[in-house]
Structures are given as structure tokens and as C-alpha cells.
Amino acid sequence: MPGMVPTRWLAAIAAALCAAAFAGAAPAAEPAGRVAKPSISVDRSTQCIDSPEVMRRTHMDMLRHQRDRTVRQGIRGEKVSLNGCIDCHAGPGAGAAAGSAVGSPDAFCETCHRYAAVKLDCFECHQPRPGGAQPARAQADGQSQGRAARAAQAFLAAPATVPGNAPGSGPGAAGAQR
Amino acid sequence: MSCSDRPDPMQSRQAERPDANPSRRAMLAAGTAALAGVLLAPGVHLIEVAGAEVAARPAGEPASSKVRWGMLIDTTRCATDCNACVKACNAENGLSGGTLPTDSQWIRKVEIRHRETGRTSSAPVMCQHCANPPCVDVCPTGASFKRADGIVLVDRHICIGCRYCVMACPYKARSFVHEPLTTQKPEVPRGKGTVEGCTMCVHRVDRGEQPACAESCPEQAILFGDLNDPESAISRRIREIATTRIREDLRLDTGVRYHGI
Numbered sequence: 462m463p464g465m466v467p468t469r470w471l472a473a474i475a476a477a478l479c480a481a482a483f484a485g486a487a488p489a490a491e492p493a494g495r496v497a498k499p500s501i502s503v504d505r506s507t508q509c510i511d512s513p514e515v516m517r518r519t520h521m522d523m524l525r526h527q528r529d530r531t532v533r534q535g536i537r538g539e540k541v542s543l544n545g546c547i548d549c550h551a552g553p554g555a556g557a558a559a560g561s562a563v564g565s566p567d568a569f570c571e572t573c574h575r576y577a578a579v580k581l582d583c584f585e586c587h588q589p590r591p592g593g594a595q596p597a598r599a600q601a602d603g604q605s606q607g608r609a610a611r612a613a614q615a616f617l618a619a620p621a622t623v624p625g626n627a628p629g630s631g632p633g634a635a636g637a638q639r
Numbered sequence: 640m641s642c643s644d645r646p647d648p649m650q651s652r653q654a655e656r657p658d659a660n661p662s663r664r665a666m667l668a669a670g671t672a673a674l675a676g677v678l679l680a681p682g683v684h685l686i687e688v689a690g691a692e693v694a695a696r697p698a699g700e701p702a703s704s705k706v707r708w709g710m711l712i713d714t715t716r717c718a719t720d721c722n723a724c725v726k727a728c729n730a731e732n733g734l735s736g737g738t739l740p741t742d743s744q745w746i747r748k749v750e751i752r753h754r755e756t757g758r759t760s761s762a763p764v765m766c767q768h769c770a771n772p773p774c775v776d777v778c779p780t781g782a783s784f785k786r787a788d789g790i791v792l793v794d795r796h797i798c799i800g801c802r803y804c805v806m807a808c809p810y811k812a813r814s815f816v817h818e819p820l821t822t823q824k825p826e827v828p829r830g831k832g833t834v835e836g837c838t839m840c841v842h843r844v845d846r847g848e849q850p851a852c853a854e855s856c857p858e859q860a861i862l863f864g865d866l867n868d869p870e871s872a873i874s875r876r877i878r879e880i881a882t883t884r885i886r887e888d889l890r891l892d893t894g895v896r897y898h899g900i
Binding site (some may be wrong): 504526529530532533534535536537544547563585586587588590591592 | 648696697698699700702726775784786788789792794795796819820823824826828830831832833841845846
């Protein structure tokens, strides 16, 4: 029958189109995508100065105003402090960047700033490793590297991340963690 | 606590030490009287009057213009071959300690020789923390500024590295950072492309400590304190002995004074 062949072709073409459409849609449905999501890993044993949502949106404004008050007016001991951020959040990093807030793709500050493509200038001048108010003591005592450094070491020592419990492995994980 | 309580510890102290210097007793009594409005235990009074001049500023409180920090450097006690203040400054502020033209130097030991008499003396020279600082006058961005308590600083957040202040300073107290740095101290941020200088260890002063150079001097030749407080050790000493400032003719009203040059 002359009409049979075109019908079969049409069916084949339709099937091929469907397959192609699926094949095209499959990578977009993957959570990882082509851009690596930020992987945020922090020690949550202490409370941050505000909620993660607020910190994520306004940490830059907080730091900018605090820096002017501290440098210009000499106000010390404020709630907001870059050294305070670093004391808790530096790390994890690896190699030379271990325990540093920047310098590796999974370092606390850098992981989001890379994702958002926002240049991070703080550490052109500021020390990205914890040391706090007692730099001399911190240097003298190799043990007192700070909570963040220990957390970083623990993170490095832990087995490779498993999608179920690894921080930042899912789209919502970054929102749940600080 | 009433005022009648106060003389008792003084009298018992005198009774214990009958040979005590009368002028010291008078000073202690005067200091105690000056603090009469402050409700503290009598023992605390004595310690405060005799000891620390510098008090930590409470958290959240800005620097006050009631205070003017200054230093008195006694060059008669400053040994030519001693470099302790420079080393302490380098260690405290994370400086390399190099003396190349491109290395930062916040404090230098300078040998001075009188042309006619040939008398030599040695003195540390750092930012003189002028009341009328030329570096602040010339700064095009407002990065170079004087804090309320007289400490002259660079706000590296807005410094563009033009080095106009380096040219303007008659004491050569400012340095420019030429290379990227990674070994800054957490409390002393420093970075490439900005100008820096002696901060009078502002991070230490704010928590009630002495600057590193004053603390490290083995001869206690550097006296740090509040020039606005007539009862501070530095003010009393300046009243007692002849002091001068470097390039006093420029009338910059420096916060650093020298004795014996």
C-alpha cells in the first residue's frame, strides 16, 4: 500500500524527535548543571550574628559600615567584624589554602563569590586566616589554630561527599547551611 | 565610700615606709584627690595613680578628642646599636624588616650628629602624628586622616596609592606597598597599592596597651601617654625636662617629642 510507507516514516520521525527532545532536556534537569554550585561548609556549633538569609544579602553592607566606624572613629568590639567572620568561617580549602577564607574553590568566601562572579577585594589587605585578637599567641601555640582551622581539618579528613548528606550537594542545601 | 575613708590607706602606707620620697607621697595624694569623684576602692586608686596611664576604651565607644596620644623619646637613654623598637614594630605589624627603598619601614633608627660640636645621638623616628598633618592636607581622596585622639592613619579602603602623602611628609614616615602580601597580621591589614605608616599601634592602644616600640624598649626610652591629661606621666615629664620636636619650625604640632637631641 502506497500510503503505509509515509505513515511509518512519520512515526519514525516523531519517535526520533521525541528522543532528541528528551536527550536535550536531560542535562538541564540535572541539579549540578554546567556551573558548579557553591559548596558551603561551616561549623554550626556557634550562632552567627544573624540569620543566613540576612547574612547572605547584607554582609557586604554590614562590613562596609563597620569598617568605616572602626577605622575612622575607632569604634572597637562591634557585632560585625571581618576578623569575626574569619574566626568562624575560614576554611576548608586544601593545600596552601587550607584554613583560609579564600584561595580555593571551596573556601567559604570564595565558593559563593565564584558562583556569583563577584570580585572579592577584602583579602588583598586583610588576613584570610583566623588569628583574632591574639596573633602572637596564635603563632606561638600551634595548637590554637582556631575552631575554623580544626573544622577545616575535620572536613578534609572526612570521606568524599555523599549526595545525601553532603553540604551544598542539592539546590536547597546552601539555603539550609551557614 | 566617703572621703573620710580615703586618707587611711595613705597614712598606713606612709607608716610602713617612713623613708618614702615626700614628693612621691604628694603626687599620690594629689592623684587620689583628683580621683575623688570616681567610686573605686582606695587600693585601686593607688595602683591606678602609680601605674598604667592607658585605659582600654569600652566596646562601641569612638575615639575621643579629649585624649591626645603622644610619645616622649628620651634619646639620652637610646643606645646607638640598639634596634629593639624597630624589631618590635616589624613583628607587631607584620613588616618584612627589609630596608630596601621598596620595603615598608614604619620606624627607623636615625643617627644625628651636630655639625659644630660633633655630638652624636641616636633616635627612633616614626610618624610624628602631627596635629596639623601635611599628609592629610594633600590627600586627594580623604584616605589620609587624623583620628579624634590625634593618631594619623591611612584608610586603605579609599587610598588610591598616589603617594602624594609620601612626598608631603617631612619625616619620610610613609611607605608604599609595592608587592602583593600574604603574611599580614589579622589586626594590621596591609595591601599592595596603598600607602601605610606608623599607626601608633592603634589596635593595641584601643585595648589599653602600649605601642609595641614603647613596650619593647629595654631602657624605657619611649614614654607613651595622653598629652591632654596634665596628670599623665608623659605630661608630667614634658613639664619637667627640656623636650623638642623634629622640624619644629614647620609648626606641625607633632605628638612625638624628643629629649636630648
